[in-house]
Amino acid sequence: xxxxxFNFDGLxxxxxxxxxxxxxxxxxxxxxKSASNPKEAAxxxxxxxxxxxxxxxxxxxxxxxxxPNFRLLRSLGFTGSDADVLARAFKESPVIxxxxxxxxxxxxxxxxxxxxxRDTADGRVHFxxxxxNNKLHRALEHVQTSRTLRAIFGDxxxxxxxxxxxxxxxxxxxxxxxxxxxxxxxxxxAVELFVYGRVEFDPQAPAPKRFPARQTLEAxxxxxxxxxxxxxxxxxxxxxxxxxxxxxxxxxVIAVGNADVLFYHEQAFADEQGALFxxxxxxxxxxxxLTPIRVETSMVSVQDAVHSYLFNSQxxxxxxxxxxxxxxxxxxxxAAVARYLEGLVASGGxxxxxxxxxxxxxxxxxxxxxxxxxxxxxxxxxxQAMHQGVVMTEALYHTLVAWVEKHYRDRLAPQDLADPSLxxxxxxxxxxxxxxxxxxxxxxx
Ligand code: SUG
Numbered sequence: 001x002x003x004x005x006f007n008f009d010g011l012x013x014x015x016x017x018x019x020x021x022x023x024x025x026x027x028x029x030x031x032x033k034s035a036s037n038p039k040e041a042a043x044x045x046x047x048x049x050x051x052x053x054x055x056x057x058x059x060x061x062x063x064x065x066x067x068p069n070f071r072l073l074r075s076l077g078f079t080g081s082d083a084d085v086l087a088r089a090f091k092e093s094p095v096i097x098x099x100x101x102x103x104x105x106x107x108x109x110x111x112x113x114x115x116x117x118r119d120t121a122d123g124r125v126h127f128x129x130x131x132x133n134n135k136l137h138r139a140l141e142h143v144q145t146s147r148t149l150r151a152i153f154g155d156x157x158x159x160x161x162x163x164x165x166x167x168x169x170x171x172x173x174x175x176x177x178x179x180x181x182x183x184x185x186x187x188x189x190a191v192e193l194f195v196y197g198r199v200e201f202d203p204q205a206p207a208p209k210r211f212p213a214r215q216t217l218e219a220x221x222x223x224x225x226x227x228x229x230x231x232x233x234x235x236x237x238x239x240x241x242x243x244x245x246x247x248x249x250x251x252x253v254i255a256v257g258n259a260d261v262l263f264y265h266e267q268a269f270a271d272e273q274g275a276l277f278x279x280x281x282x283x284x285x286x287x288x289x290l291t292p293i294r295v296e297t298s299m300v301s302v303q304d305a306v307h308s309y310l311f312n313s314q315x316x317x318x319x320x321x322x323x324x325x326x327x328x329x330x331x332x333x334x335a336a337v338a339r340y341l342e343g344l345v346a347s348g349g350x351x352x353x354x355x356x357x358x359x360x361x362x363x364x365x366x367x368x369x370x371x372x373x374x375x376x377x378x379x380x381x382x383x384q385a386m387h388q389g390v391v392m393t394e395a396l397y398h399t400l401v402a403w404v405e406k407h408y409r410d411r412l413a414p415q416d417l418a419d420p421s422l423x424x425x426x427x428x429x430x431x432x433x434x435x436x437x438x439x440x441x442x443x444x445x
Contacts, residue, residue, distance in 0.1 A: 003116065003187035004383065006058040007314065007373040008390070009049045010106035011400065011433075012042040013064030014426045017412045018365060019098035021137045024211030026247040026306055027366035034364070038103070039408035041361030043401065045106070045372060048357045050397040052326070055355075057316055058383075059392040061400070062108045062152075062374065063433055065144040066443050067426055068100040068417075072140055083420040090418035101417050102137035107367045108374040109177040109252055110138065111145045113223045116377040117158070118189045119181070121228030124160045125382055127153065128223045130175030131164040134214040139167060144443070151439050155385040162226050165219055170200040173219040176374055177250035178239075180257035182279060184288040185317065186377045191282040192229055193262075194220035194236045195251035195269070197244055206270060208244035215239075215250075232285050235278045238270040247306040252370045254305060258315035258323060261350055263293040265305055291350060299340050308334040310341075312368030315351070324353040328368045332356060389438030399436055403429070 020032025053059035070085060076096060078085045089097040105111070115126045129145045132138035142164045153159035165171040178197075183190025197213025199205035207213055217236060224234045239251055243265075248254045255264035262279070269275040280290050295310075305311055307330065314326035325344075331337045345352055362372060378386065407429035409422075416422060427445055434442040 003118070003377045003379045004058040005186045005317070005375055005377045006060050006383070007052065008060045008062045008108055008376055009045060009373045010062050010108040010111070011064050012038065012045050012106045012362065013067060013103035014038050014408050014429050015067045015101045015412065015422065016041045016103040016106070016361065017098065017101065017414070017417065019095070019102065019414070021099060021102060022135055022249070022366060024244070024247070024249045025366040027364055031364045033414050035411050035413040037361060037410050038412055039404060039410045042404045042408055044357070044359050044361055046397060046400055046404070048359065048369065048372070049392045050394070051355070051357070052316070053392040053397070054394070056319070060390045061392055062111065062148060062390070063437060063439070063442065064103060064430070065105045065141065066430055066445060067103065068097070068423055069140050070100070072100045073097070082423060086418055086420055086423065094414065094417070097417050098414070099137035099140070104138050105141045105145065106362065107371040109371045110175040110250070111141070111374050112149060112175050113173070113179050114176060114374065114376050115192060115227040115229060116181070117379065117382065118187065119192055119227070119229055119233065122160070124158055125153070125376070125378065126160045126162065126227035128162045128173070128226055129164045130173045131167040131171065132174060133167045133169070134172055134174070134212055148442065151442055152387040152390055154387070158382045158385045165222050170216060171219040171222060172214050172216045173223065174214045174250055177252040177371065178215045178220070181377070182257050182260060182262060182283060182288070182290065183286050185259050187379065188288070189233065189286045190288070191233050191235055191279065191286060192224065193257065193279065194224065194234070195239050195255070196220050196236060197239050197241070206238070206241050208241040210245040211247070211249065213239070213241065213244055233282055235282050237275040237278065240267050240270050243267050243302055246302045248302070249366070252312055253309065254311050256311055256313055256315055256370060259317055260288050261291045261293060261315060261323065263311065263315060265295045265300065265302065265311060266297060267302055293344070293349070293351070295340065300336050304334055304336050308337040309363065309368035310337050312370045314369050314373060322352045323350050324355050325351050326355045326357065326369045328359050328363055329356050330363060387439065403432060403436060407432070
């Protein structure tokens with residue numbers, strides 16, 4: 001049966017701000033404490049969704065999460081009324097308050113790992129929400145993410161939403177940002193590639209020295225087991241620890257796959273030749289041939305890749321068999337990257353089109369086009385079985401733009417997180433959003 005790849009983009013929440021919470025993520029660190037514009041951030045994300053939906057790509061939206069997370073604040077000893085909790089947290093630990101307020105669920109590539117039904121033993125689509133346990137602000141996400149995925153993919157004849165892995169360093173799991181499928185096309189059986197940063201139970205295995213490796217081999221293996229993936233069609237490869245130390249905190253900052261194409265930087269993997277060999281062998285088993293697009297350091301340095309987010313792009317299959325590369329506008333502002341891209345589309349290869357977006361608000365926290373989307377390949381029956389209210393249409397786009405215009409602020413500075421009315425505004429916005437999306441009870445408000 002044919003299948004389409006839906007991109008579920010995260011709708012940026014009303015508390016989007018720059019708190020410098022992600023050690024190892026260069027952009028997050030560099031923009032700490034600058035003022036954000038949540039309204040602009042949400043509109044930039046919606047513009048991307050609308051444009052891609054209008055081009056005929058299957059597009060849906062994942063809603064933001066309730067913030068601040070009062071459960072976290074209360075569990076850490078901030079007591080009293082909601083206003084008291086906020087005031088005390090701001091005074092005693094503004095960084096914890098920022099964690100409770102983070103709009104990080106917008107980066108839905110980290111929401112879960114998804115295996116389409118063609119790959120799994122029981123023929124259902126499997127989801128494992130990521131525990132994101134490397135960072136406090138992100139470790140909060142999986143509770144609502146699980147609830148949201150179960151609301152959208154509730155039909156157990158077609159979908160299985162697993163519990164997250166144990167939230168402990170051995171099972172650090174960052175979801176689809178370290179996972180991709182390679183095969184002939186979206187509807188075909190494919191090889192699932194898991195890229196990990198370190199190995200918990202092998203202290204001899206190479207690991208980064210400066211910045212954390214967020215994904216473990218043990219976590220990737222557990223997800224593959226839970227999803228019932230065949231060994232012969234599952235490949236685990238290690239990310240190059242040196243690039244993690246240069247700011248490549250997820251594999252999707254240095255590589256992206258789509259259908260038979262793997263677009264990657266020559267320094268992406270610890271053992272490039274070994275990775276290609278394993279992939280080619282596994283892909284032979286699904287009658288597909290790998291098309292590598294390898295970018296050399298002499299053309300684009302790791303630093304240029306990290307600053308432009310060249311590889312945090314979406315590779316999208318078009319009806320004519322070619323692919324479009326969805327890039328952030330920063331790629332055109334970087335001379336080496338712009339030159340490389342010009343050559344790429346002129347080369348006569350699979351990628352023959354560039355689609356660029358202004359995603360500056362998200363980019364300033366280290367989130368490019370690919371961070372903002374979770375890929376879910378669905379056949380026609382599965383696409384019908386999921387909740388329909390999240391599918392991006394022209395009508396939904398306009399409704400959401402009006403909703404953003406009504407509820408979002410256009411400036412959030414660090415001290416604004418202490419303002420008790422912000423919490424009230426976020427609540428009101430989400431209550432209305434759950435109605436718009438036809439998901440009553442989505443939040444525990
Ligand atoms: O986890 N930034 C996110 C960016 C996630 C990007 N996702 C992918 N590469 N798939 C992170 O580092 C910054 C939040 C702050 O500093 O306020 C943040 O969480």
